[in-house]
Each structure stands twice: as C-alpha cells, then as structure tokens.
Amino acid sequence: QSVLTQPPSVSAAPGQKVTISCSGSSSNIGNNYVSWYQQLPGTAPKLLIYENNKRPSGIPDRFSGSKSGTSATLGITGLQTGDEADYYCGTWDSSLSAPHVVFGGGTKLTVL
Amino acid sequence: QITLKESGPTLVKPTQTLTLTCTFSGFSLSTSGVGVGWIRQPPGKALEWLALIYWDDDKRYSPSLKSRLTITKDTSKNQVVLTMTNMDPVDTATYYCARAVETMGFDPWGQGTLVTVSS
Numbered sequence: 001q002s003v004l005t006q007p008p009s010v011s012a013a014p015g016q017k018v019t020i021s022c023s024g025s026s027s028n029i030g031n032n033y034v035s036w037y038q039q040l041p042g043t044a045p046k047l048l049i050y051e052n053n054k055r056p057s058g059i060p061d062r063f064s065g066s067k068s069g070t071s072a073t074l075g076i077t078g079l080q081t082g083d084e085a086d087y088y089c090g091t092w093d094s095s096l097s098a099p100h101v102v103f104g105g106g107t108k109l110t111v112l
Numbered sequence: 113q114i115t116l117k118e119s120g121p122t123l124v125k126p127t128q129t130l131t132l133t134c135t136f137s138g139f140s141l142s143t144s145g146v147g148v149g150w151i152r153q154p155p156g157k158a159l160e161w162l163a164l165i166y167w168d169d170d171k172r173y174s175p176s177l178k179s180r181l182t183i184t185k186d187t188s189k190n191q192v193v194l195t196m197t198n199m200d201p202v203d204t205a206t207y208y209c210a211r212a213v214e215t216m217g218f219d220p221w222g223q224g225t226l227v228t229v230s231s
Contacts, residue, residue: 033217037159044224045208047219090159103151
C-alpha cells in the first residue's frame, strides 16, 4: 500500500494526450516538491520531472508536471508507442519520526 | 558523464546480511547538496525507497526498514554501501542506487542488481 496514490493504468491512442495523477497528503505532496520517473520495460527508472514541473536536460517538452495542494499530475502530449512504460511519482514525507522518501504505486501507460 | 553501478551477491539465504556497493563516477559525494540513495523494486511491483546518505554524512532511512539498514560512504573510493540484515524471501528485488541533488529527485539511476533471497 503506497503512501502516494496513482491509477494502476491509463491508456490513449498515439498522438493523443494523457494525464497521470498522484495523490498524497499535507505531510508529503502538500509541503514538498514532486518528482516523476519513467521506467521502460526491463530498464532502470529515469527522471522525467523534478521540483513539480521542471524537466531535466534532454527530456522533451511533451512531458509536463504540475502540483495543486496535495496532488500532482504528469502530462504527456503527442503520445508515442515508445512512451509505453510505468510512471512513478515521488516526494519527501515528513510524517513519522523523520523525513523519508515515498513513491507512488506506479501507473502503467499503454499507447493503443 | 555521471554513472552509478550496483554490485553485490545475487543470492542470499534467509537470515543472512546483504551488503551492496554502489560505485559511481562523474560527481563527488563531498559536494554540498549531493547524496546517493538506494531504492528497490520487487519483481512486478512498485519502487520502494530504502535509504539516502548526503555529502555531510546525514543519513535517512525508510521508517519501516530502519532497524535493518545501514548506509555508509567512502568518498575517496566514490562508493556507497548499504547493508540489510536478516534477509527474507520478501526482500527479493532489484536494488538500485541513484544520485540525489537537493530537491531535484533521483538522477541518474544505476542499472540495478537483482538479489534473490532463498535457501
């Protein structure tokens, strides 16, 4: 049971847009930056978005991030078959005894 | 170019202690704001954060695993070591290390190493 809640799966056609939600609480998303990671099949995760909405060098602007209150959203436009992957959100959580990192349960994106 | 690579045993027996080493290049763990973290992923399941060590030797642990984890660094060797005691079959997973820079998330990640816990 992940601290951050993501939909298990989303799907859309090539060229379309999709959004993936990440729901948390005031102890995590509400007061910390959110990162998003893409994990292509059989590979290590890759950072897509950091500090809620910033893209590392080399990440196309088809990928975007936003945050509102205790939820964050990853958006992908112009879907390509190569975008089929698992997507994870992550952030810090200040509950319990000490700050710690938490991830969402992951969302599998299918490009139909 | 920044790279990280995990190394350690691929098979451990229940109750044994796992020791994993992350060897990195392209950055220094003595640079302010820089850290190295460990994250694992059981087969077919989600990512789970384990621990993180910063340039100033500040250490953070997963609350649920804290009693079993120890993270250390050797700045001169560009290595970070994670030990996990009392291994159980449920600890079977791919273990990743990754660089962390302040609030910028984990980037990049190592290729991961699969550790199987079985007698």
